[in-house]
Amino acid sequence: MDNFTYYAPTLFEFGRGSEEKTGMLTFLTGSKRVMIVYGQKYVKTNGHLDRIRMSLEAIGIDVVELGGVQPNPVDTLVYEGIRLGRDRNIDGLLAIGGGSVIDTAKAIAAGIPYKGDFWDFFCGKATVKEALPVGVVLTIPGSGSEGSGNAVITRSESLQKLSLRTDSILRPRFAVLDPELTYTLTAWQTACGIVDMISHILERYFSPTRGVEVTDRLAEGLLMALIDVAPKALADPTDYNARANIEWASTLAHNGLTGCGRLEDWTCHAMEHELSALYGVTHGAGLAVVFPAWMAYMAHHKPSKVAQLGRRVFGVRATDDRSAAIEAVAQFRAFFSAVLRMPLTLKALGVLEPDIDLLVAKLHEDKGSEIGVYYRLTSRDTRQIYELMLDESQRAAIAASAAASAPATA
Numbered sequence: 001m002d003n004f005t006y007y008a009p010t011l012f013e014f015g016r017g018s019e020e021k022t023g024m025l026t027f028l029t030g031s032k033r034v035m036i037v038y039g040q041k042y043v044k045t046n047g048h049l050d051r052i053r054m055s056l057e058a059i060g061i062d063v064v065e066l067g068g069v070q071p072n073p074v075d076t077l078v079y080e081g082i083r084l085g086r087d088r089n090i091d092g093l094l095a096i097g098g099g100s101v102i103d104t105a106k107a108i109a110a111g112i113p114y115k116g117d118f119w120d121f122f123c124g125k126a127t128v129k130e131a132l133p134v135g136v137v138l139t140i141p142g143s144g145s146e147g148s149g150n151a152v153i154t155r156s157e158s159l160q161k162l163s164l165r166t167d168s169i170l171r172p173r174f175a176v177l178d179p180e181l182t183y184t185l186t187a188w189q190t191a192c193g194i195v196d197m198i199s200h201i202l203e204r205y206f207s208p209t210r211g212v213e214v215t216d217r218l219a220e221g222l223l224m225a226l227i228d229v230a231p232k233a234l235a236d237p238t239d240y241n242a243r244a245n246i247e248w249a250s251t252l253a254h255n256g257l258t259g260c261g262r263l264e265d266w267t268c269h270a271m272e273h274e275l276s277a278l279y280g281v282t283h284g285a286g287l288a289v290v291f292p293a294w295m296a297y298m299a300h301h302k303p304s305k306v307a308q309l310g311r312r313v314f315g316v317r318a319t320d321d322r323s324a325a326i327e328a329v330a331q332f333r334a335f336f337s338a339v340l341r342m343p344l345t346l347k348a349l350g351v352l353e354p355d356i357d358l359l360v361a362k363l364h365e366d367k368g369s370e371i372g373v374y375y376r377l378t379s380r381d382t383r384q385i386y387e388l389m390l391d392e393s394q395r396a397a398i399a400a401s402a403a404a405s406a407p408a409t410a
Helices: 018-028 048-057 075-087 099-111 119-123 187-205 213-235 240-254 267-279 283-301 304-314 321-339 356-367 379-387 392-405
Strands: 011-014 033-038 062-066 092-097 134-138 150-155 160-165 174-177
Touching: 011 018, 011 240, 018 048, 018 092, 018 134, 018 174, 033 048, 033 075, 033 099, 048 062, 048 092, 062 075, 075 099, 075 150, 092 099, 099 119, 099 134, 099 150, 099 160, 119 150, 119 160, 150 267, 160 267, 160 356, 174 240, 187 213, 187 240, 187 267, 187 283, 187 304, 213 240, 213 304, 213 321, 267 283, 267 356, 267 379, 283 304, 283 321, 283 379, 304 321, 356 379
Parallel strands: 011 174, 033 062, 033 092, 092 134, 134 174
Antiparallel strands: 150 160
16 A cells, blocks of 8 residues: 545535535635536526525625536636636635536636636646635535545637646535435436446556555445445435435545545546547546446456456456456446446447547547556557447457457466
């Protein structure tokens, strides 16, 4: 196990009626003029926005609104928020929504006090030194942004989708988690969120670091819980306990806990970011296509951790790692497809003519000539993984070719 520092300062207010405490929680951050950031009409039509605004105004906090955040959030609204925030002299952000809304609020919070272009933080030209406090009322669990210091924004001009990671400065000061606010989510939204949670866990689980048994078991336990409660929430969207467990799993999957003491991979997120930047696909659905393809490649190139996952989470019995890993991939694909109703190929995702040359070029332009820590991947490798995401008839032939080129042992 590697040395690590774990700091998670977010206050979580969890349970029925917790939305009513938003005003007081915001007041405790010291903010007096707050920008509410939200997405589309949903928060207005269901009354969330009005109730939260009244909660803030009742305690003497002035409110500025910024709506219109889209899935796969872009820089244009961030620039608008920075201008509006400076003009109105805001001193805090409150995000009502899911990951796209929270990430937009974080980018605005970092951009307002910064004299340069906020994109400097995302492309690595600058480090966030200060930011306005951010609070969250979570309505769409999945991204885990309510408990992390991370944000992902797409640059409209270049279609670069890049992430910003901070240890603490952009972690929300508080997060309101009321499972009842998620009852009206569609099955698609719920399933995409669950895939995102699973992916956040696996990006940390697939690590070359040894001796992390406790952290591995935390990750495996979260995966098993999600696999158990997912069908219950999809069968009955008002199953409070199923929704509550999913919402808490969203936070635990991405607040750094399952990465303690080890290197993290993040290859699949990088590969999906290129897909959603170019084709506008839903992030969770994109990950449902990317992760099984990456795992299938690992089954033939470095199967040990995939095999461990299969044995511990799905009860795979195969004794040799490669066979166990192949079965683990089949189990994950079955869960994504049969239970979550997620696409498994680019065609099913709606990407009918993927430009794999462009995907590979942009991926390595953004992330370097080699990516990944669990298994180092060159452009030759990532091309084969993208090709494994093609329709089923092509995928089988490509998988056989990838297996033939794999090392005998890994």
